Amino acid sequence: MRRWIPGILILSLTACLHSAAPITPVRTATPTIATGPLGTQPARTPSPTPTPIPATATPTATRPPTRTPTATPRPTRLPSAPPPSSGSQRPQPLPDGFQTEGNWIAVFRPRLERQTWSEGAVWLTDGQRWIGPWPSDLTMPFWTLWNGRLHFCYWRDGEWFEELATTNVPPICVEAPDGLAxxxxxIGPKENDIHHLKPCGSPGELCAPIPPDKRLSPPLRFxxxxxxxxxxxxxxxxxxxxGCLSPDQRHALIVVYRDGGPMSEGEELFRKVVPDFTPPPLTFPGGLYWVDLxxxxxxxAPTNAPGWPDQQALARALAEQERFPVAFLPFLRSALGPTQAGPGCSPDGRFALAMQALWLPPGEVYLPADVRRYPEFFGHDFRPPPYxxxxWIWVIRIEDGTGYPITLLEDLFNTELSHAIVDWVPFYMLPRDMPQVPLPPRASEPPSPWKAP
Structure with missing residues (x-):
């Protein structure tokens, strides 16, 4: 949700108190259309005397991390990246021909070189092709067939009401080029989702209930x-x-959620309602695992960079080859070590988007351009959280657990962006899957980026 609605916020944070699955930034679009009237959202009122928190971070390529990994990262050998297009900031393909085989991801890339998380653009990628840039306020993207031709469709910010899953205007649709797979x-085959683990076998072993009949997997030792x-x-x-279960039910990518530990920036808003609230101590940071069932x-997981030092080394290698933004590197450390969230299953169930939460001092994360842009978040009564x-978003292939990082997002500012900050792009048939969406579609407002260099 992109607006701070007190009732929803309190319910969400109360769930966190009971160690429920943490909220993740992956937005799963659904074709469910509400039949009731449109709701209204309370307007955010900026504080009359905003006091911005000084943002001392300087996210440049020359700033070294202040925390040195205790283990020596293993060298990561990657093939050479293709030369970047002249004058273009188009992301480069992922290594080793890694692609998501017709599953496309909408990825927001912040412009950290301009000291902001909020500026940037949305890109479509299958791991090898990066199509864009699309507007940063692109919302609820999907594929569809219109007049027998494949189209990429979306709304702009304020046109799609996620809370009610409805809209008053037709989507913007752009005809895709021939041969686009x-x-x-x-989105996300529900019959392939794993929702929890059950104790079984010897002490300490767990079994995954396998859908659709919930039969238990062999005992697993995490x-x-x-x-x-x-x-x-x-x-x-x-x-x-x-977890996400592969279509052949042989492999799975499973996140075991963290136990205790700090909450996100919303913790401070919660404390305004419950002043004596104190998060429980971190007893387990969570884990992301690839399983042969x-x-x-x-x-x-990812199996090609299983440890925190390995993941940092992989990101540095990708940045050196211009496959990953150099401006992201100074933030790839964590005062507590990374914690796990997600995953979001791809439309065919063969890939997953996994999230790692990185905890840093707020003065290094609240960048100056964003602090000025959102005075309502930094009013006189705002108390910065400890972290x-x-x-950190990864795309991972479930068949073998191989994965690569694709973007880095900030929990406070990026929730104010579109619902496409990172998500799989589903296919909907119009008007069958969205019977209340006005049609015909609108033409694209900015020039189509299909043929951009």
Whole structure:
């Protein structure tokens, strides 16, 4: 949700108090259309005497991280990247021909070289092609067939009401070039989702309920402290987890959620309602695991960079080859180490978007351009949290657990952007899947980026 609605915020934060699955920035679009009247949202009133927090961070390529990994990163060998197009900031393909095979992702890339998380553009990518830039306020993107031709469609900010899943205006649709491969699956096959883990087998072992009949997988041994398992089972009769199951049900990517630890910037808003609230201590940072459900093998994901130092080394190697923004690198550290959230399953269930939360001092994250742009967040009554939250987004292939980072987002400012800051782009058939959307579609407002260099 892009506006701070007090009632929804309190409910969301109350759920966090009970160690429920954390809210992630992946927006899953659905074709469900509300039949009731449109709702209204309370306007945000800027504080009369805003006091911006000084943002001392200087996110440039020359600024070294202040925290040095204790382990020596393993060298990451990658093929040479193709030369960037002259005068273009178009992202480069991912290594080794990694692609998502017709599953497209809408990715927001901030312009950190301009000291802001809020400025930037949305790109479409399948891992090899990057199509854009699209407007930064692009909302609710989807593929469709119109007049027998494939189109990419979206709304602009304020035209699509996520809370009610409805709109008053037709979507903007741009005809796609011939030969563009897309998946015509609906977003995130629900029958392939794993929602929790159950204790089974020997002490410390867990089983994944396999949909659709909820039969249990072979016993799996995750690198989780036994005390965390016992505590969660005692409270929930299960371990809080979420996963994407491959279509052949042989492999899965599973996130076991963290236990305790700090909350995001919304914690300070919650404290205005419950002043004596104190987050529980971090007892388990969570984990992202690739699982072979037939053999019971469990590996830390992504399998090509399983540890925190490995992930930092991979990001540096990608940045050197212009595949990953150099301006992101100074932020790829964490006072607590990364914690896990997600994942979001691709339309065909073969890939996942995984999120890592990175916790940094707020003075290094609240960049000057954003502090000036959002005075309502930095009024005289705002108390900065101990940590600010960054989301490091990875795309991971479930078949073998290989993955690569694609963007970095800030928890406070990027929620004010479109609903397409990072998400899989689904396929909807108009008007069947969206019977209340006005038609015909509108033409594209900016020039189409299909043929851009």
């Amino acid at each position: 897309i998946r015509r699956d609906r 690198p989780i402290p036994e005390s965390v398992i016992l505590n969660q089972v005692k409270v929930y009769d299960r371990v809080q987890a979420r 037939h053999s019971g093998k469990v590996l830390t 600010a939250t960054l989301w």
